[in-house]
Amino acid sequence: MSRSERSPLLLAGLLATAGVAHFAAPRSFDATVPRALPGSPRAWTYASGVAELALAAGVALPRTRKAAALATAAFFVGVFPANVKMAWDWRHRPTALKAAAVGRLPLQAPLVMWARSVANGTEGQA
Template identity: 80%
Template sequence: MPRSEHSPLLLAGLLASAGVAHFAAPRSFDATIPRALPGTPRTWTYASGVVELALAAGVAVPRTRRAAALATAAFFVGVFPANVQMAVDWRHRPAPLKAAALARLPLQVPLVLWARGVAKNQKGLS
């Protein structure tokens, strides 16, 4: 979890990169959408990309950073089922791919903590 004064901008960059990726290569994200969700996977892929771009913009701006960082933490919790779906679906893939899918699961914890830390550091600012 980055601790420098630039960590909000790093978080915004991570969110923006992920958001753009949802539009640049949607097929890989479609496969992670839990089948229990209504609608098409592509709709959820694009919607989550839009949310990531909006969160990136909010985290990048000091005036909206605290609220956006808290929303980002909630978003990271909310997309956890997609990571579980990916781990389940990839359980029979080659070992490196299976390991990557499994590694995504605990990665959510530091991402949530990072976003909460960004929000905490914004208390009383702006």
């Protein structure tokens, strides 16, 4: 399997893993939901988990890959405020946790670019 064939599957795996994590350990995700959003944090946690699972399926399937990868890029941009909130909320935690929270922020850009590259790389699909 070539690198261009693996990339979408790796992205789908990342999304699926994150989606499952939203259901397996929702409390850690609840804490990152910005307070400005209406409704309960748990509803947003579950909704984002469902979205990640749906995006994973879409990216994994060649017929829906382009649209799902573009939606994934938008999703990564959309969840950035939650990562900012986490970094802010964790500013007084131990150094390792604080570094992990702050370190997530610059990772969003490569994730967005990865999703866009999957969308633009036709990799021989119709």
